[in-house]
Amino acid sequence: MSSVFSQLIGQWLDVQGFLIFLCVLLLVKHFRDVYSKNMPPGPFPLPFVGNLTNIGFSDPLGSFQRIAEKYGDVCTLYLGTKPCILMTGYETLKEAFVEQADIFTDRPYFPIVDKLGNGKGLIMSSGHMWRQQRRFALATLKYFGVGKKTLENAILQECRFLCDSLQAERGLPFDPQHLVTNAVSNIICGLVFGHRFEYDDHQFHLMQTYINNILQLPISNWGRLYNEFPTLMSLLPGKHQTAFASMSKLQPFLKEEIIKHQQDREPSSPRDYIDCYLEEIEKCKDSDAEFTEENLMFCVVDLFGAGTETTSNTLRWALAFMVKYPDVQEKVQSEIDQVIGQTRQPLMDDRTNLPYTYAVIHEIQRFANIVTFTPPRVANKDTTVGGQLIPKGVIVLPMLKPILLDKKEYSTPYDFNPAHFLDQNGKFLKKENFIPFSIGKRMCPGEQLARMELFLFFISLMQHFTFLPVEGQKLSLKGTTSVSSAPQPFQIRAVPR
Numbered sequence: 361m362s363s364v365f366s367q368l369i370g371q372w373l374d375v376q377g378f379l380i381f382l383c384v385l386l387l388v389k390h391f392r393d394v395y396s397k398n399m400p401p402g403p404f405p406l407p408f409v410g411n412l413t414n415i416g417f418s419d420p421l422g423s424f425q426r427i428a429e430k431y432g433d434v435c436t437l438y439l440g441t442k443p444c445i446l447m448t449g450y451e452t453l454k455e456a457f458v459e460q461a462d463i464f465t466d467r468p469y470f471p472i473v474d475k476l477g478n479g480k481g482l483i484m485s486s487g488h489m490w491r492q493q494r495r496f497a498l499a500t501l502k503y504f505g506v507g508k509k510t511l512e513n514a515i516l517q518e519c520r521f522l523c524d525s526l527q528a529e530r531g532l533p534f535d536p537q538h539l540v541t542n543a544v545s546n547i548i549c550g551l552v553f554g555h556r557f558e559y560d561d562h563q564f565h566l567m568q569t570y571i572n573n574i575l576q577l578p579i580s581n582w583g584r585l586y587n588e589f590p591t592l593m594s595l596l597p598g599k600h601q602t603a604f605a606s607m608s609k610l611q612p613f614l615k616e617e618i619i620k621h622q623q624d625r626e627p628s629s630p631r632d633y634i635d636c637y638l639e640e641i642e643k644c645k646d647s648d649a650e651f652t653e654e655n656l657m658f659c660v661v662d663l664f665g666a667g668t669e670t671t672s673n674t675l676r677w678a679l680a681f682m683v684k685y686p687d688v689q690e691k692v693q694s695e696i697d698q699v700i701g702q703t704r705q706p707l708m709d710d711r712t713n714l715p716y717t718y719a720v721i722h723e724i725q726r727f728a729n730i731v732t733f734t735p736p737r738v739a740n741k742d743t744t745v746g747g748q749l750i751p752k753g754v755i756v757l758p759m760l761k762p763i764l765l766d767k768k769e770y771s772t773p774y775d776f777n778p779a780h781f782l783d784q785n786g787k788f789l790k791k792e793n794f795i796p797f798s799i800g801k802r803m804c805p806g807e808q809l810a811r812m813e814l815f816l817f818f819i820s821l822m823q824h825f826t827f828l829p830v831e832g833q834k835l836s837l838k839g840t841t842s843v844s845s846a847p848q849p850f851q852i853r854a855v856p857r
């Protein structure tokens with residue numbers, strides 16, 4: 361009996377010894393892999409889980425920032441077994457995305473992006489196809505008046521609809537989210553579909569919800585899990601399934617719009633982006649550029665999604681800041697009263713005469729810092745940035761937030777202070793490193809449109825209303841973690857002036 365027992369113990373020790381030996385071997389291999397790659401500095405990754413313990417799930421962006429503060433503007437982070445490079449600092453991003461623009465234009469492959477959009481569209485596509493789609497989108501936005509009077513008039517018309525709806529709230533407490541989102545969304549709808557929607561249109565709201573579900577997924581924890589275990593996750597329930605279902609429900613709606621356009625479009629006088637795209641499908645002989653109906657659908661989702669959430673969240677931040685800083689609101693209103701008055705609608709040309717208001721809009725964008733996660737890039741060949749090696753194919757995660765909070769550039773980076781954008785004489789001060797729209801060949805193609813919307817909507821609101829807190833309610837200035845960070849839902853009062 362005792363000899364059987366000692367035999368079993370002996371075998372167990374053999375197995376245990378073998379397992380320990382295997383672990384040591386794997387650990388040595390892990391150390392060798394991490395150190396032999398000559399990657400930029402960063403926290404040491406654990407085998408299999410990488411820097412999960414450094415990142416956590418509750419505030420990934422905050423942890424990215426802390427890591428960059430400790431290890432520098434170019435540092436390495438392991439997402440599971442995959443190394444990624446965090447990049448921040450204005451000079452660093454300029455060196456990578458402007459001076460080496462052709463190396464850093466592509467987006468990396470992610471299973472979730474593949475599943476949602478087949479790698480098509482504008483935001484996450486790469487290579488020749490992305491170049492052609494982007495060139496076309498920029499040319500079409502310009503054709504329909506971005507930066508010109510025609511679009512200015514369309515935005516001013518929407519400003520009137522928004523103000524009328526706010527007026528109907530009669531100064532009582534309300535959440536501005538839906539009205540502001542609808543107004544902003546209608547501008548991109550006008551450009552893409554050729555028409556606006558009524559604010560209570562059910563289809564309009566469904567479309568916004570679907571697109572929101574789709575665009576939130578890639579940066580959510582569900583998206584992270586799907587990227588790590590695509591096959592397993594596709595079998596499990598969760599928010600990723602809601603986003604996949606949203607994509608399926610959205611497609612018939614967009615298809616209907618495309619069919620309507622096909623039926624009544626006039627090639628010689630295109631009315632909107634869809635008309636122009638359908639013409640391009642017929643004209644284009646370059647099959648690699650992929651001007652197809654399927655790609656049209658993904659481009660529309662991207663334009664609609666990127667063009668709605670970002671600008672409407674910025675405007676909601678603007679309202680929250682005006683309520684929180686009534687002295688700033690008062691100064692803005694007084695400048696507008698002097699320069700434009702309360703009856704004439706604002707024009708883009710008024711910018712030069714409204715230095716304080718223009719500075720406030722810049723400070724709103726800086727302080728709100730809405731783009732929490734800039735879409736990642738990938739280098740198409742080995743290169744160096746800030747003296748650090750960036751190997752071909754490794755994911756690069758750019759961070760704009762630390763640049764907008766740079767204490768060398770802004771005297772009080774953590775305070776809402778419009779003086780950051782004013783010189784000693786009260787004139788507007790342009791800052792080279794103010795880059796909320798990013799830089800380089802992939803920078804936001806909607807920058808001009810967004811700037812027009814922010815200026816005209818903000819001034820119209822300030823002309824007609826004073827925004828006040830709701831008695832007994834504390835307004836939080838904490839942002840949500842999302843593709844574009846919004847203020848936590850809040851109620852305010854819009855009291856007609």
Ligand code: HEM
Nearest residue numbers: 482483666667670671731796797798802803804805806810
């Ligand atoms: C305040 C408003 C906005 C902000 C702060 C913003 C910011 C950004 C940022 C930081 C990027 C990533 C650039 C990069 O990868 O380096 C981006 C991309 C993009 N934005 Fe915007 N954006 C805004 C409004 C808009 C609007 C109104 C549109 C509609 C035309 C738009 C369409 C896009 C598209 C299509 C991309 C992807 C570009 C590409 O990958 O080539 N954005 N935006």
